[in-house]
Amino acid sequence: MAEHASPITIANLFESDEGEQSPHIVVLQGAAGIGKTLTARKIVLDWANGELYLSRFDYVFYINCRELNFDGKQRGVEDLIFKNCPDQNAPTKEILMNPEKLLFIIDGFDELSFSFNQSESNFSSDPCEKQPVEIILSSLFGKEVLHKSHLIITTRPTALETLRQWLGDEHCAYAEILGFSKDERKKYFYNFFDNEEQAIKAYNFVEDREMLFTMCFIPIVCWIICTVLKQQMEAGEDLAQTSRTVTDVYMLYLSSLMKGHSSNSKQQIQMNLKGLCSLAADGVRRQKILFEEDEIKQHGLDTADSFFLNENMFQKDIGCEYV
Incomplete structure (x- = not known):
C-alpha cells in the first residue's frame, strides 16, 4: 500500500514510484465538504473533455454510493455500467472485454448504509451475474470481478479503516484532499467576484477574521461565505456588523433561502x-x-x-x- 506524504496531482494518481507497481486502486480521503465529490466529478469531466487519462482509460464510470443505498434491485457490474452510462446504446459486452481500460469512480464509500460483512465465497467473478449491490461492490473492491480494472474510491476518514479491510492486500495508493490553501482561497475569491474591488474588499475582510478565513479551506463553506458577502455588499450592508462570525454568515444564508420561498x-x-x-x-x-x-x-x-x-x-x- 502506498501512502502519499507529498503533494500529488490528479493526473499522477495511478503513477508509481520507480521500481514499484502501479496501483489499480486509489483512495481519496477527506473531511466532509472538503471537495471529494467535486474532485470525482471533475475527473469525469476532464476525461470526457480529453484532458485527463485519455490514453489510459477508454471508459470512466461515476457511481454515487448515496444513490446505491436506495437501489434495492439485484444488479451485475454490467448493470452498473449501463445505469451510469449516458449512452444507453453502449455495447457493454465490448466494454467489458478490456477491463484494464476501465475506471470506476466509487464516490462516498462512507455513505453506504449496508453491511460489508460478506464471505468471500459470495463474491462474484461474472460481471453479468445479478447480485445485491453490496456483493457487487465487494467483488470490485476485492478484485474478484474485472480484476484488471481501476478504481478511485472517495471516503471520509471515519470509514477509512473499514475500507482498508475490504481492500485487503490489493496494491493501493492513498491520498488526502486537504481543501484550499491560503493562496487558493485568495484565487477563489478573485474568481468568484466579477468586480475586482468587491473581491479585494471581501478577501481582506475575511482574512482579518481568523475563524472565517480558516473555515474557507472547505470549498463549500468558502462558496457560502462568498455568496453571502456578495449579497451583503450589493445591498449596501456593513460587513463588520452583519458577517462577523461563521454563525452570522450561515444565518444570513439560511435567511436568504427562506426569502426565496x-x-x-x-x-x-x-x-x-x-x-x-x-x-x-x-x-x-x-x-x-x-x-x-x-x-x-x-x-x-x-x-x-x-x-x-x-x-x-x-x-x-x-x-x-x-x-
Whole structure:
C-alpha cells in the first residue's frame, strides 16, 4: 500500500514510484465538504473533455454510493455500467472485454448504509451475474470481478479503516484532499467576484477574521461565505456588523433561502425550520448523515413545502429562487 506524504496531482494518481507497481486502486480521503465529490466529478469531466487519462482509460464510470443505498434491485457490474452510462446504446459486452481500460469512480464509500460483512465465497467473478449491490461492490473492491480494472474510491476518514479491510492486500495508493490553501482561497475569491474591488474588499475582510478565513479551506463553506458577502455588499450592508462570525454568515444564508420561498406562509417556514433543526440534532446525537423516509416523516419534513430538503437549493445562486 502506498501512502502519499507529498503533494500529488490528479493526473499522477495511478503513477508509481520507480521500481514499484502501479496501483489499480486509489483512495481519496477527506473531511466532509472538503471537495471529494467535486474532485470525482471533475475527473469525469476532464476525461470526457480529453484532458485527463485519455490514453489510459477508454471508459470512466461515476457511481454515487448515496444513490446505491436506495437501489434495492439485484444488479451485475454490467448493470452498473449501463445505469451510469449516458449512452444507453453502449455495447457493454465490448466494454467489458478490456477491463484494464476501465475506471470506476466509487464516490462516498462512507455513505453506504449496508453491511460489508460478506464471505468471500459470495463474491462474484461474472460481471453479468445479478447480485445485491453490496456483493457487487465487494467483488470490485476485492478484485474478484474485472480484476484488471481501476478504481478511485472517495471516503471520509471515519470509514477509512473499514475500507482498508475490504481492500485487503490489493496494491493501493492513498491520498488526502486537504481543501484550499491560503493562496487558493485568495484565487477563489478573485474568481468568484466579477468586480475586482468587491473581491479585494471581501478577501481582506475575511482574512482579518481568523475563524472565517480558516473555515474557507472547505470549498463549500468558502462558496457560502462568498455568496453571502456578495449579497451583503450589493445591498449596501456593513460587513463588520452583519458577517462577523461563521454563525452570522450561515444565518444570513439560511435567511436568504427562506426569502426565496416567500410564497410559503410564515407558519410553514417556522415549522420547516423547527423540523430541520430537530432532524439535525437527531443526526448529531446518532452520528448519522443519511436518513430514511420514515425518519423524515417523523420530523414533519415529508411535505412539498419542505424546501430545505431540496439539495438543488444549495447549488444555485440564492437570488435566483425568488418568486
